[in-house]
Amino acid sequence: xxxxxxxxxxxxxxxxxxxxxxxxxxxxxxxxxxxxxxxxxxxxxxxxxxxxxxxxxxxxxxxxxxx
Amino acid sequence: xxxxxxxxxxxxxxxxxxxxxxxxxxxxxxxxxxxxxxxxxxxxxxxxxxxxxxxxxxxxxxxxxxxxxxxxxxxxxxxxxxxxxxxxxxxxxxxxxxxxxxxxxxxxxxxxxxxxxxxxxxxxxxxxxxxxxxxxxxxxxxxxxxxxxxxxxxxxxxxxxxxxxxxxxxxxxxxxxxxxxxxxxxxxxxxxxxxxxxxxxxxxxxxxxxxxxxxxxxxxxxxxxxxxxxxxxxxxxxxxxxxxxxxxxxxxxxxxxxxxxxxxxxxxxxxxxxxxxxxxxxxxxxxxxxxxxxxxxxxxxxxxxxxxxxxxxxxxxxxxxxxxxxxxxxxxxxxx
Numbered sequence: 001x002x003x004x005x006x007x008x009x010x011x012x013x014x015x016x017x018x019x020x021x022x023x024x025x026x027x028x029x030x031x032x033x034x035x036x037x038x039x040x041x042x043x044x045x046x047x048x049x050x051x052x053x054x055x056x057x058x059x060x061x062x063x064x065x066x067x
Numbered sequence: 068x069x070x071x072x073x074x075x076x077x078x079x080x081x082x083x084x085x086x087x088x089x090x091x092x093x094x095x096x097x098x099x100x101x102x103x104x105x106x107x108x109x110x111x112x113x114x115x116x117x118x119x120x121x122x123x124x125x126x127x128x129x130x131x132x133x134x135x136x137x138x139x140x141x142x143x144x145x146x147x148x149x150x151x152x153x154x155x156x157x158x159x160x161x162x163x164x165x166x167x168x169x170x171x172x173x174x175x176x177x178x179x180x181x182x183x184x185x186x187x188x189x190x191x192x193x194x195x196x197x198x199x200x201x202x203x204x205x206x207x208x209x210x211x212x213x214x215x216x217x218x219x220x221x222x223x224x225x226x227x228x229x230x231x232x233x234x235x236x237x238x239x240x241x242x243x244x245x246x247x248x249x250x251x252x253x254x255x256x257x258x259x260x261x262x263x264x265x266x267x268x269x270x271x272x273x274x275x276x277x278x279x280x281x282x283x284x285x286x287x288x289x290x291x292x293x294x295x296x297x298x299x300x301x302x303x304x305x306x307x308x309x310x311x312x313x314x315x316x317x318x319x320x321x322x323x324x325x326x327x328x329x330x331x332x333x334x335x336x337x338x339x340x341x342x343x344x345x346x347x348x349x350x351x352x353x354x355x356x357x358x359x360x361x362x363x364x365x366x367x368x369x370x371x372x373x374x375x376x377x378x379x380x381x382x383x384x385x386x387x388x389x390x391x392x393x394x395x396x397x398x399x400x401x402x403x
Contacts, residue, residue, distance in 0.1 A: 006292040030344070032241050034281055036294045044238065059292045061283040063237060065403040066215040066247040067100040067190045067260075 001054035012052070020047040022058070031062040072112050083273035084112070090272050091115040093182040095170060095198055097146040098122075099252070100212055101188035102134040103261035108161075109154045111269065115162040116154070119178060120146040121169040121392045131254040169392045170194055172318040175201045184268045185209045188261075191399035192241055193315070193322060193338070196306070199233040200316035202226055203307050208271055209233070212264040215245045217253050217287030219260035222296065223267050223277045226307075230279035231299040234306035240320065242341050243348060244403035249355045256286045322398075324391040332386045333394035341381030343402075348377075352401070370401060377402075 002011050016025055019042055023029045035042045036059040042050050052058070076084040092113055094101050097120035108116055124132075124139040124146055132146075139149040147165035154163055166178060170189070175197055179185055185202050187210055189195060195211065202209035202224060209224040211233055224233050267277055281294045300307070305314050314320045320338035327334055345366040349359055356368040356375075367376045374386040381402070385394045 006290045008290065030243070030347070032237050032244075034236065034294050034296065034299070041294070041296070041298060059294050061220060061281045061292050061294050063192075063241065063244070064213045064215040064218060064220060065190060065192045065195070065241070065244045066250075066252060067096055067098055067188050067213050 003052060003055065004057045006059055010058075016052065018048055018052055019050040022052050023047065023060075026060070028060070028062050033060060033062045035060055075111060079269060079273045083269075086272050086274070087269070088112055088114050090183040091117070091181055092268060093117040093119065093179045093185045094188055095119055095185065095194065096188035096190060097134075097150050098128065098188065098190060099131040099133075099247075099254075099257040100214070100261050100264070101146075101186075102132045102150065103257055104186055104188060104265050105150055105154055106134060106157065107261065107265045108268070109158045109163075111265075112158065113161055115164070117164045117166060117178065117182070118147045118150050118154075119166040119168065119170060120150075121167065122146055122396050124149050131252060131257050169395060170197065172197060172316050172321055175316070176205070179205065179207065182207050184271055186264055186268060187211045187213070190246065191403055192237070192244065193320070193399075196234055196237070196240060196320070197315040199224060200306050200313040203232055203311070204313060204316060208277075210264045210267050212260045214256045214260045215247055215250050215252060217256050218283065218285045219256045219263075220281065220283040221260055221263045221267070222281040223279065225277060225279060228307075229297075229300065231296055231301065232304060232307040235299055235301040235304045236281070236296060238301075240337075240339055241403065243343055245351070246400055246403045248400040249352050251354075253287070256284070259284055259286055322395070324395055326389050326391060327384070330386070331389050332384050333388055333391055335383045335385065335394065335398050337381040341379075343377070343379050343381060345377070345379055355401070371397065373397060375401075 038057050097118050123143045124135045126140045134150045134153045145167040147167045151163045151165045203226050206226050212221045279297045281296050283292050302308050305312050323336045325334045356370045358369040360367045365378045376384045388394050
């Protein structure tokens with residue numbers, strides 16, 4: 001399936017079914033991330049329960065500390 | 068004198084320019100972001116700029132920290148002084164104050180006194196959450212900005228009782244984070260982050276409102292993302308919620324440092340215990356550290372000529388150093 005990730009088409013392998021797995025596939029599982037799914041922000045505690053479906057629009061911003 | 072601002076004035080208006088010249092901005096950190104922002108603000112004719120940094124110039128800074136020269140590095144000049152020297156040459160009319168200090172809960176409120184805007188250019192989350200607390204207490208807008216690798220992120224913290232604060236957004240101090248020392252950094256992303264922050268400052272000083280929006284850009288891949296974070300204000304946030312205690316400003320969350328007598332070493336204890344994944348860190352830091360030894364409790368390695376022992380709870384012992392400010396700087400550049 002494919003989603004729109006930060007405005008671009010992004011192909012997902014079939015085993016990625018929720019937000020937690022999506023973050024893992026992007027190596028962001030240990031980062032502090034704000035996830036917006038179809039214009040709604042998903043709370044951190046819901047990442048593993050929140051399904052990701054074909055055609056979803058996802059905006060991801062992770063925090064970094066350098067400067 | 069003011070022909071020099073003619074083109075800027077055409078854009079932001081006479082009143083905006085006049086406000087600029089009467090305004091004071093405090094810059095927390097004079098590394099890459101601080102250098103880039105300071106130069107833009109001084110060229111734009113800001114009234115007063117406070118330059119705060121605890122560190123001195125080193126050769127490996129010059130790749131991206133635009134105010135500094137090989138001479139500054141050879142002379143071990145503190146960044147806050149080297150920056151002022153260069154900025155004075157760019158615009159003699161700007162009032163500059165250099166502060167060569169570590170920002171902590173004892174001095175932050177005094178350092179930001181009278182500021183119209185605080186601009187974030189530090190390299191670690193603990194200082195950011197401290198500045199966040201102090202900015203909220205005094206109702207001063209605080210412009211978060213950070214970068215690592217080719218990725219940068221910004222968000223204005225508006226302290227207006229409506230938008231989320233940095234503590235609402237992060238929820239907690241990150242356990243570990245990438246730093247420029249461990250993940251690298253390229254100069255262009257610094258310029259993007261600083262450009263966004265300075266634009267936000269110009270807008271605020273010209274009387275415009277800012278949106279509580281988190282904005283991120285990877286300048287290598289071209290990926291851009293933007294999230295409206297208005298809904299993330301947390302009513303129970305310890306920094307801005309109903310029963311706010313400002314945990315970073317009151318010192319409860321502050322990292323402690325002690326010189327270990329007779330050992331030329333500094334012991335660092337984070338205010339809140341961490342739970343570090345040491346094998347993962349060892350892998351991430353492969354290019355930054357060497358002589359690595361590990362067991363289930365700790366990771367020992369050499370980093371910039373210092374032997375460092377890091378424990379899973381975030382404590383560290385840095386050998387070959389008795390200057391706690393320098394030790395803190397080394398710790399932050401690794402652990403973030």
